[in-house]
Amino acid sequence: MKYTELVKVLKKEKVHLFIFIEMILFLYSGIIADIHSSLNIIKYIPDIVFFIFIIYLIFNKGFIKKKEFDVPLKIGIVFILFSCMSIFWSDFNIIQTFKELRFYFISFFMYYIYINYLRKEDFDIIVKIMYISQFINLLLVLFQYFVLKLHPDFCNGIFGFKEYDNAVQGIFCLGISIISIIYFIEGKWSAFKSFTMLVVTCAVCAFSEIKAYYVLLLGLVFLIIMLKFTQRSYRKKLIKIIVMLLIVLVIGFILLMQIFPENVKFFFNIKDYIDYENYGSIVGGGMGRLNVFSYINVNVFDNNPLRILFGNGIGYTLENNVYTSGKIYASLGLIGFTIFITFFISLLVKILKRGLFKSSESFVSFTFIFAIIASIMLWNCIFTKACYFTFLLMSVYNLKEGGGN
Numbered sequence: 001m002k003y004t005e006l007v008k009v010l011k012k013e014k015v016h017l018f019i020f021i022e023m024i025l026f027l028y029s030g031i032i033a034d035i036h037s038s039l040n041i042i043k044y045i046p047d048i049v050f051f052i053f054i055i056y057l058i059f060n061k062g063f064i065k066k067k068e069f070d071v072p073l074k075i076g077i078v079f080i081l082f083s084c085m086s087i088f089w090s091d092f093n094i095i096q097t098f099k100e101l102r103f104y105f106i107s108f109f110m111y112y113i114y115i116n117y118l119r120k121e122d123f124d125i126i127v128k129i130m131y132i133s134q135f136i137n138l139l140l141v142l143f144q145y146f147v148l149k150l151h152p153d154f155c156n157g158i159f160g161f162k163e164y165d166n167a168v169q170g171i172f173c174l175g176i177s178i179i180s181i182i183y184f185i186e187g188k189w190s191a192f193k194s195f196t197m198l199v200v201t202c203a204v205c206a207f208s209e210i211k212a213y214y215v216l217l218l219g220l221v222f223l224i225i226m227l228k229f230t231q232r233s234y235r236k237k238l239i240k241i242i243v244m245l246l247i248v249l250v251i252g253f254i255l256l257m258q259i260f261p262e263n264v265k266f267f268f269n270i271k272d273y274i275d276y277e278n279y280g281s282i283v284g285g286g287m288g289r290l291n292v293f294s295y296i297n298v299n300v301f302d303n304n305p306l307r308i309l310f311g312n313g314i315g316y317t318l319e320n321n322v323y324t325s326g327k328i329y330a331s332l333g334l335i336g337f338t339i340f341i342t343f344f345i346s347l348l349v350k351i352l353k354r355g356l357f358k359s360s361e362s363f364v365s366f367t368f369i370f371a372i373i374a375s376i377m378l379w380n381c382i383f384t385k386a387c388y389f390t391f392l393l394m395s396v397y398n399l400k401e402g403g404g405n
Helices: 003-012 014-035 037-058 071-089 094-117 120-147 166-185 191-207 211-228 232-259 261-267 270-278 292-299 305-310 324-354 360-375 387-393
Strands: none
Touching: 014 037, 014 094, 014 120, 014 387, 037 094, 071 094, 071 324, 094 387, 120 166, 120 191, 166 191, 166 211, 166 232, 166 360, 166 387, 191 211, 191 232, 211 232, 211 360, 232 261, 292 324, 305 324, 324 360, 360 387
8 A cells, every 4th residue: 555545544544543542552551551660651641642632633623513412422421511510519639530530531532432433344353352352361361370479459461460450351351251142142253252252251350350250240141141032043042151151150160269269258158248248247347339328428428418419529539449339429429420320321221222132232232331330339440441441332332334444
């Protein structure tokens, strides 16, 4: 290809090029940055690229004109506006406020980009990149665990090994697992390809000690079976999925028993599990995943009705290790959290109206949104560097047709 032709292609494909760059950076910027402290700036490259692209768009008047602003996007904009309003009743922690608003803006703008510009062939390439990356991910996780002898919380493969990135690892593993299962059911992947990916992903989560992955995977497979079982043509494949899942769970159980035998007991004793998630018997009744709202109402809001409704304002930080649900509730209260949840509900409704089984990707989006709703109680996986990935999978129900270069 001649230079002039290449320039023309890049001009035409600039948005799609931006999407690919962001996905590659999401997958590999973490591990590259952690190689040496001098490379730490690389962690911020995805956001730098994003804001450079925004500046470019400001001078491109035709970019936003006549594009789709659907109901979920409008709800996302309302969420951002409410977050900005909450500055007036916050303590205005400028660093934390900027950090949170940055991810809110990036997340919903990426959703806008995806629903308006992401094409089927773009997503096919991204899935191939994800598939290959998961094998690299496993090799790095094994290296980090056996050679570097790191704590499992830091064995996060391609996502790095110096920070707690289990949430990013967990949501990526859930995403690729959902794709593997649905693509097999829909005939896009062979049983061998899907099973291989599930086993690899199972091993990644075992050595990273992401126990919640197995619970969520079980629930999501149950959801998929319930949705598809009415269609007789899929029943044989659904039985195969059940067999695959059982094998994967057995492999995961064996690995976890060998690596973290003490932690596995929580899966088989309801009382121990509830105590563990509430941190009731572990640290004397602090805030856990299951009691986050009641704990915040009593210990953060002092049962003040106004604070329960509006929160303490954006930028508010909790001393406890709290996940997405608690962070948003503490900052934006019941009103902000309701707007946040409404975004996901509106997405589910939109997909159902368009046709849940209209395409494999619609089914992927629908299932992944349920994974996200469950994950906000378990991880910080939405408004983080994972937003480039999470909002991608929530948007693929709206893939565009058309040739690319």
